[in-house]
Amino acid sequence: MSTIIASNISDGTTSVPSTYVVNGSAKAWVNFNGTSTVAIRDSLNVGSITDVGTGQYRVNFTNAMPDANYSVIATVNGADTGTYEFNDSRHQALGVVLSPTYASVSSKHPAATAWYDVWQMSAAIFS
C-alpha cells in the first residue's frame, strides 16, 4: 500500500487543503442493536462495545483518540419499525463519558428518568 502526501486537493477549479478531509472524517463509528442480545451491525475503528446496563453502552476504540476532547454524534431508533428518531420526543441519545479509549453513549426517554434500550444506536466520533 502506498501513501499519497498532498497539501491540497483540487477538482480543477476549486482547491481545499487536505486537512479538510482528514479533520472532517469520522475517526470511529458504530451501529449496533441495543436490545435483545446486543450485537454490532457495522463499524470502523471499534474493538468492542460493552453492554453496561439498560440503555447504557460503551464503545471501545481499537485506535485510541489522542485525548478526551473529541465529539460524539449519536442517534437512536427506538423500535424495530425502520423509523429514525433523531432526538425526538421519544428518545434521546446522550454521550455521558468520554475517554481516549472509549465513549459511553446512553439512551433516555425524555419523559422518564430511566435509561432505555434501543433497537438501533449509531455513534460517530470526530477528533
Place this chain on the structure above:
Amino acid sequence: MRIQMTTTLHLWDRLAEAKSHLTPVQSKYRVLFEDSQDEPAKVLVPDPNWLAAALAGSILPPIDTYLRDRDVADGQPKEHPYAEPIGPMTEEEAIEYLIMKDISPAVWRDYQGNRVVLKITPVELIPSDRSFRNAWKITQDAERIAA
C-alpha cells in the same frame, strides 16, 4: 505531490484497509464481567470487523502496547498505533486479547476474591430478555455458565 511507501502503516489506516476487503465475523462468544459491586454484570461484545482483523493477522498491534499506553498521559504519543502488527489469532485468543484491552486489569489480573467476576460464554447463553437487565449478576453455580 509525492508517493511514500511505508512499511508499518498507522493502525487506523490498517483498520480502514482491512474493512475494505475482510468479511466481518460475528463472534460466537460474549464476555460477562463484574467490575463493581454496585452495578449489574456487564457484557463485552466483540466487533465483527475487529474480529475479522484479529483472525486475518498483520493488522492489530501487540496487546502489550495497549497495556503500556494505559500509563501514557492524554495528549502524549501512544505506542499502539505505530507498533508492528502481530500475526493471526484464533477466536479464543482474540477474545482473551479483547479482555485485556477493554476490561480493567482489576477484573482479569488483579482480582483475588472468591466470587467469579469474569466468564467467557457462548452468545446463546446470554439472556435475550432484558426486562431485568439492571439486576444481572454472574451466576456462581459452577455447573451453569449462563448469566
